[in-house]
Amino acid sequence: MSMGPGLGRPDRAEESADESPADQPSATTPSGHALWGNTTSGTAENVGYVPTNSGAQAPGQRNGPSQGESELVREALKDANVSRETTGTALKTRPIDKEWPRPDRCRVITIANQKGGVGKTTSSVNIAASLAMHGAQVLVVDLDPQGNASTALGIDHHAEIPSIYDVLIEDAALDDIVVPAPEIPNLHCAPATLNLAGAEIELVSKVARESRLRRALESYDTDKFDYVLIDCPPSLGLLTVNALVGGDELLIPIQCEYYALEGLGQLIRTVDLVKAHLNQKLKVSTILLTMYDARTRLAAQVAEDVRNHFGDVVLNTVIPRSVRVSEAPSYGQSVMTYDPGSSGALAYSEAASEMAHTGAAK
Numbered sequence: 001m002s003m004g005p006g007l008g009r010p011d012r013a014e015e016s017a018d019e020s021p022a023d024q025p026s027a028t029t030p031s032g033h034a035l036w037g038n039t040t041s042g043t044a045e046n047v048g049y050v051p052t053n054s055g056a057q058a059p060g061q062r063n064g065p066s067q068g069e070s071e072l073v074r075e076a077l078k079d080a081n082v083s084r085e086t087t088g089t090a091l092k093t094r095p096i097d098k099e100w101p102r103p104d105r106c107r108v109i110t111i112a113n114q115k116g117g118v119g120k121t122t123s124s125v126n127i128a129a130s131l132a133m134h135g136a137q138v139l140v141v142d143l144d145p146q147g148n149a150s151t152a153l154g155i156d157h158h159a160e161i162p163s164i165y166d167v168l169i170e171d172a173a174l175d176d177i178v179v180p181a182p183e184i185p186n187l188h189c190a191p192a193t194l195n196l197a198g199a200e201i202e203l204v205s206k207v208a209r210e211s212r213l214r215r216a217l218e219s220y221d222t223d224k225f226d227y228v229l230i231d232c233p234p235s236l237g238l239l240t241v242n243a244l245v246g247g248d249e250l251l252i253p254i255q256c257e258y259y260a261l262e263g264l265g266q267l268i269r270t271v272d273l274v275k276a277h278l279n280q281k282l283k284v285s286t287i288l289l290t291m292y293d294a295r296t297r298l299a300a301q302v303a304e305d306v307r308n309h310f311g312d313v314v315l316n317t318v319i320p321r322s323v324r325v326s327e328a329p330s331y332g333q334s335v336m337t338y339d340p341g342s343s344g345a346l347a348y349s350e351a352a353s354e355m356a357h358t359g360a361a362k
Helices: 071-076 120-133 148-152 164-170 194-205 209-218 238-246 258-262 264-277 297-313 323-331 343-361
Strands: 107-111 138-142 187-190 227-231 249-255 283-292 314-320
Touching: 107 120, 107 238, 120 138, 120 148, 120 187, 120 227, 120 249, 120 283, 120 323, 120 343, 138 148, 148 323, 164 194, 164 209, 194 209, 194 238, 209 238, 238 264, 249 258, 249 264, 258 264, 258 297, 264 283, 283 297, 297 314, 314 343, 323 343
Parallel strands: 107 227, 107 249, 138 187, 138 227, 249 283, 283 314
Antiparallel strands: none
16 A cells, blocks of 8 residues: 655644534534434534535634645545534535435444554444434444443443353353443444453353354344444454454444554454455455544545555545544433534434445445
């Protein structure tokens, strides 16, 4: 994967990415999102987001020179649908159906990247929530010992709660641990507890240690779900290998920074090994660009390199940096319910829509 000149020293605007409330409310609700109800902060301005349609700038004073509207960014992401928050102007987005097409069979999608902080859990939770809000039956399997996906869905996951640890180590059935998410109908979760931190060591001595999650899924009635999303820890240990063996598809979130690209080759090599020896069905079906900051040339260059290398599996939608996305888990919610009019919620909704329509087309 070639890297363009000047990657190490991108010209940057001022660093503040906070979203400040707008002086005046938006005239209309963004198209297609009225069914989620009114929002409290979906009209905050975020500097430098790439317009999705006409390219008209939102009114308001810029804090610094914007790299987001440079020719480089337009060229790198000319086909991307990047949502943004505006002041005084309604967002113009593609109308979203009340219900998206559902797959003819359950899609088991592993969400993995051994680098931490690239948006694995955030993407798992918000894509799952968006799919569920549009009629799909969704199960989130939390394989991260930190249990952040469980937290974001409002699921209790203290040590006494039956969890995915009991499935992997004690041979419990998934039926015994799966619980519904309280905030969103159609959405269920297999929670993780801190006990899972020791599972990496305990799995070493288990028979068929790499395929214990797959066996649990095969003995579970996954036909009642349209999607099973498996959230992985930031490593390539046995938990992640179990997720790769248990899934049919792999979604890789990639942060739009150079370090996120360094470990990508290692992940792809691990995927190739799993395909060769443990799970021939596994394929990289989706790559999602996250934490996109349109004020930097580096983000545009990373996005361009990823698109050139991976082609059509990269979603057109790019997830921008959004304060609301970071705030939502502290309230035990996804951003889809916490602030459905924010840039992060709109972007994740578009990404989930792409996945649903593309999967149905295939």
